[in-house]
Amino acid sequence: MPVSSVFDxxxxxxxxxxKPVQYVGGELNSVVKDWDSVSAHWVLMYPDAYEVxxxxxxxxxxxxxxxxxxxxxxxxxxSVWTDLEKLMRRDGVPQFTVDAHRPVGAFDVFGLSFATELxxxxxxxxxxxxxxPLHAADRTLDHPFIVAGGHAAFNPEPIAxxxxxxxxxxxxxxxxxxxxxxxxxxSEGRPGGRDEFLIRLARTGGFYIPRxxxxxxxxxxxxxxxxxxxxxxxxRVSKHTVMDLDNWxxxxxxxxxxxxxxxxxASVEIFRGCTRGCRFCQAGMITRPVRERSIETVGKMVQNAxxxxxxxxxxxxxxxxxxxxxxxxxxxxxxxxxxxTHTSLSLPSTRVDAFNIDLANELTRNGRRSGLTFxxxxxSERIRAVINKMVxxxxxxxxxxxxxxxxxxxxxLYFMCGLPTETDEDVLQIAxxxxxxxxxxxxxxxxxxxxxxxxxGGFVPKPHTPFQWAAQLDHETTDHxxxxxxxxxxxxxxxxxxxxxxxxxxxxxxxxGLLSRGDRRVGxxxxxxxxxxxxxxxxxEHFSFTNWMEAADxxxxxxxxxxxxxTTRERQHDEVxxxxxxxSGLDKEWLWEDWQxxxxxxxxxxxxxxxxxxxxxCDQMSTSIQIGPTQGTVLPMPVLKKSLSxxxxx
Amino acid sequence: xxxxxxxxxxxxxVQRVRLQYAKRxxxxxxxxxxxxxxxxxxxxxxxxxxxxxxxxxxxxxxSYANAAPTGTASEAEYVEIGLASPVDPAKLLAALQxxxxxxxxxxDAVVARTPDFVERLEASIWEIALPGANADEVEQGVSLFxxxxxxxxxxxxxxxxxxxxxxxxxxxxxxxGTQTTESGLVCVILRVVVRxxxxxxxxxxxxxxxxxxxxxVFEVAPRITRIAQGPLAESxxxxxxxxxxDRHTVDHE
Numbered sequence: 001m002p003v004s005s006v007f008d009x010x011x012x013x014x015x016x017x018x019k020p021v022q023y024v025g026g027e028l029n030s031v032v033k034d035w036d037s038v039s040a041h042w043v044l045m046y047p048d049a050y051e052v053x054x055x056x057x058x059x060x061x062x063x064x065x066x067x068x069x070x071x072x073x074x075x076x077x078x079s080v081w082t083d084l085e086k087l088m089r090r091d092g093v094p095q096f097t098v099d100a101h102r103p104v105g106a107f108d109v110f111g112l113s114f115a116t117e118l119x120x121x122x123x124x125x126x127x128x129x130x131x132x133p134l135h136a137a138d139r140t141l142d143h144p145f146i147v148a149g150g151h152a153a154f155n156p157e158p159i160a161x162x163x164x165x166x167x168x169x170x171x172x173x174x175x176x177x178x179x180x181x182x183x184x185x186x187s188e189g190r191p192g193g194r195d196e197f198l199i200r201l202a203r204t205g206g207f208y209i210p211r212x213x214x215x216x217x218x219x220x221x222x223x224x225x226x227x228x229x230x231x232x233x234x235x236r237v238s239k240h241t242v243m244d245l246d247n248w249x250x251x252x253x254x255x256x257x258x259x260x261x262x263x264x265x266a267s268v269e270i271f272r273g274c275t276r277g278c279r280f281c282q283a284g285m286i287t288r289p290v291r292e293r294s295i296e297t298v299g300k301m302v303q304n305a306x307x308x309x310x311x312x313x314x315x316x317x318x319x320x321x322x323x324x325x326x327x328x329x330x331x332x333x334x335x336x337x338x339x340x341t342h343t344s345l346s347l348p349s350t351r352v353d354a355f356n357i358d359l360a361n362e363l364t365r366n367g368r369r370s371g372l373t374f375x376x377x378x379x380s381e382r383i384r385a386v387i388n389k390m391v392x393x394x395x396x397x398x399x400x401x402x403x404x405x406x407x408x409x410x411x412x413l414y415f416m417c418g419l420p421t422e423t424d425e426d427v428l429q430i431a432x433x434x435x436x437x438x439x440x441x442x443x444x445x446x447x448x449x450x451x452x453x454x455x456x457g458g459f460v461p462k463p464h465t466p467f468q469w470a471a472q473l474d475h476e477t478t479d480h481x482x483x484x485x486x487x488x489x490x491x492x493x494x495x496x497x498x499x500x501x502x503x504x505x506x507x508x509x510x511x512x513g514l515l516s517r518g519d520r521r522v523g524x525x526x527x528x529x530x531x532x533x534x535x536x537x538x539x540x541e542h543f544s545f546t547n548w549m550e551a552a553d554x555x556x557x558x559x560x561x562x563x564x565x566x567t568t569r570e571r572q573h574d575e576v577x578x579x580x581x582x583x584s585g586l587d588k589e590w591l592w593e594d595w596q597x598x599x600x601x602x603x604x605x606x607x608x609x610x611x612x613x614x615x616x617x618c619d620q621m622s623t624s625i626q627i628g629p630t631q632g633t634v635l636p637m638p639v640l641k642k643s644l645s646x647x648x649x650x
Numbered sequence: 651x652x653x654x655x656x657x658x659x660x661x662x663x664v665q666r667v668r669l670q671y672a673k674r675x676x677x678x679x680x681x682x683x684x685x686x687x688x689x690x691x692x693x694x695x696x697x698x699x700x701x702x703x704x705x706x707x708x709x710x711x712x713s714y715a716n717a718a719p720t721g722t723a724s725e726a727e728y729v730e731i732g733l734a735s736p737v738d739p740a741k742l743l744a745a746l747q748x749x750x751x752x753x754x755x756x757x758d759a760v761v762a763r764t765p766d767f768v769e770r771l772e773a774s775i776w777e778i779a780l781p782g783a784n785a786d787e788v789e790q791g792v793s794l795f796x797x798x799x800x801x802x803x804x805x806x807x808x809x810x811x812x813x814x815x816x817x818x819x820x821x822x823x824x825x826x827g828t829q830t831t832e833s834g835l836v837c838v839i840l841r842v843v844v845r846x847x848x849x850x851x852x853x854x855x856x857x858x859x860x861x862x863x864x865x866x867v868f869e870v871a872p873r874i875t876r877i878a879q880g881p882l883a884e885s886x887x888x889x890x891x892x893x894x895x896d897r898h899t900v901d902h903e
Binding site for chain 1: 675676685835
């Protein structure tokens with residue numbers, strides 16, 4: 001039966017809301033298929049506003065991978081702002097897709113990508129607006145299967161009640177595997193109800209079905225054990241790793257929105273994974289090993305993106321873009337191709353060294369050198385040893401002076417507050433560093449017209465990292481240190497005015513900490529706070545700390561645990577962590593040793609250039625590092641000369 | 651050490667092309683800035699030889715005229731582009747029709763041969779569909795509206811709440827019958843001719859005026875379409891094609 005559009009109902013509401021264009025779809029390269037022409041219907045969501053969700057690469061890639069299949073259609077939905085939510089509830093308009101404005105509740109699979117845990121309340125809004133029961137246990141064959149992916153899915157326990165399935169790791173092959181199992185099960189007439197489909201997924205070892213696991217607790221509140229409650233559910237569920245990114249050159253036809261979004265550019269991922277070993281960095285731990293895209297494929301993808309989107313900027317994405325083994329060739333060749341055009345290139349994630357400045361200079365041949373960003377993360381040499389961010393003060397000063405001499409006027413420095421073992425003094429060192437940056441910058445440029453911005457936020461310990469056992473710093477102390485630093489910078493007569501200071505207060509970090517390292521008991525907190533009105537928790541103007549703390553008090557009242565237990569408590573070696581049955585490939589003993597090394601201020605090298613130090617990933621997942629150099633080049637694509645121009649005066 | 655803007659060859663504008671486009675279906679909810687983004691990207695995709703402004707952030711030479719408000723459909727929007735080398739307007743039109751998102755539909759393209767295009771846009775014809783309204787009540791309201799000399803309405807603008815007359819700009823207002831939407835909503839159809847004045851009187855201001863004089867409440871949001879804009883015909887209730895003068899002027903070779 002065809003599923004019809006709800007646009008006609010929606011149309012009457014849109015004149016009354018902010019930025020209605022975000023709800024109408026019609027983006028270039030979007031796809032609408034006939035409902036009855038396919039057997040699998042997917043809807044993907046990035047659970048935030050359209051302007052944030054549309055540029056998300058994960059959703060964009062899977063949208064294309066799924067729509068390339070003849071037997072599948074895939075549409076997208078985003079969080080509706082509270083003004084539209086109110087009107088939709090009033091008029092009974094369901095959560096809809098932007099592609100064909102079909103009701104989300106009609107799809108077979110509803111996949112959500114969580115880059116951050118602060119999207120959990122938005123997920124509940126969408127499920128509820130779609131008319132789907134909030135709890136997986138209450139769903140029937142009439143409802144979609146809800147799948148969580150993205151980095152937060154490496155500990156989906158806090159949302160275990162609300163999702164049917166979690167997928168860890170790269171989604172490309174996993175969504176295909178899921179679709180094939182779905183199509184088969186549907187073609188058999190959906191035998192055995194929802195459970196049968198979920199069992200078929202669980203059997204593969206690559207899909208986590210929370211309801212097939214039972215969690216038991218000790219009297220003191222810690223987890224006693226997590227065991228499969230279904231005979232066919234595996235003891236541990238593995239992450240997915242796509243090998244050979246050259247075979248997966250997505251997105252091939254990036255979506256081009258009409259509405260303004262947070263990233264107005266096309267993105268090309270140049271490699272996946274990172275083995276720098278920064279101990280705070282969940283992304284670097286859970287995406288191992290490093291897999292590079294070859295220089296040829298990167299070149300083709302960039303040129304294709306420019307041709308099919310018309311964006312003026314292409315970002316070369318990865319966790320540390322200057323680390324690509326052939327980045328120099330990529331930067332030079334692309335800069336040659338686009339010199340004198342109106343296309344610019346950017347490297348959003350870069351490291352602190354002079355090589356970077358050469359790259360940045362190369363990529364900005366075309367345009368303005370406004371600002372460069374570096375992330376020393378910690379203010380003192382000591383704390384940088386703790387977090388394994390091996391940057392010396394000399395490195396930093398050499399790098400920024402190279403930047404200022406090359407004409408860059410503004411340098412932005414990222415830091416974290418609340419790192420393990422940190423003292424007030426470690427944080428105050430940031431002020432010293434920033435002043436030294438300005439002093440050295442003035443010296444090399446002979447100009448006072450240079451600036452440096454210090455940007456700092458609270459550190460949140462994450463699962464599957466060496467800091468998964470660490471105590472998070474309480475928000476009072478975080479705020480105290482941030483204020484000390486602010487005063488230290490502002491009071492300086494010589495340099496204070498040249499240093500900008502941006503900080504995020506510690507409270508949202510506590511909620512993020514609760515959701516990151518929480519277990520199934522936290523689900524009730526999320527539901528309670530959502531029922532009390534929590535929406536868009538990643539947005540300062542919507543986030544309410546009080547609302548969260550009151551909900552936590554109420555929801556955890558009959559347990560032995562509270563918010564502090566989940567956040568500011570240090571865990572011991574023998575504690576069962578809520579995500580221990582979810583396999584990122586990292587060996588728990590290796591993580592523990594790295595945690596101990598961290599406390600001893602000992603650093604670890606990068607395994608791309610030194611022998612393997614047995615983090616466990618490659619062995620456990622049967623994967624290996626894939627890096628160049630391939631000795632290739634970026635080949636300019638033959639440009640089809642457009643026949644628009646006419647010869648005049650003939 | 652201040653850097654200079656990169657040396658790009660500054661190519662003068664050798665040709666201007668005026669384009670008419672429509673804003674249809676769901677994309678009526680795109681704003682003027684949304685169209686701008688979509689248009690600039692389309693022009694880049696198909697390789698139109700645009701002339702650019704100079705400086706650090708060169709912009710393609712594109713001028714927009716009198717865009718319809720967000721949420722309003724239109725059959726008659728206009729944009730003018732400056733080109734660094736001449737193009738065949740028919741080929742340009744075909745390429746843009748291919749490249750623009752569906753719903754932002756290019757309708758016509760002519761080489762600019764006359765000055766003062768914007769001044770030619772003297773008035774607009776709007777069609778307003780009022781879902782669920784009562785035709786007789788609206789008809790009475792129209793009579794009251796036309797009988798009044800001055801109808802003050804207020805609208806929130808970027809500069810705060812403004813109060814202005816909405817009657818003076820209205821040259822024609824009539825009920826044209828009823829229509830039924832896809833989902834079965836019956837709409838009363840109004841035709842309005844509004845002169846472009848400062849401050850601009852928009853079709854929703856006319857509706858505010860109508861609600862005000864006739865005590866009418868439009869519960870479901872009206873659906874508004876600009877049918878045409880251009881030089882006022884002598885009758886005062888029609889406009890002519892603003893691209894006409896460019897079409898009919900012959901180049902002096």
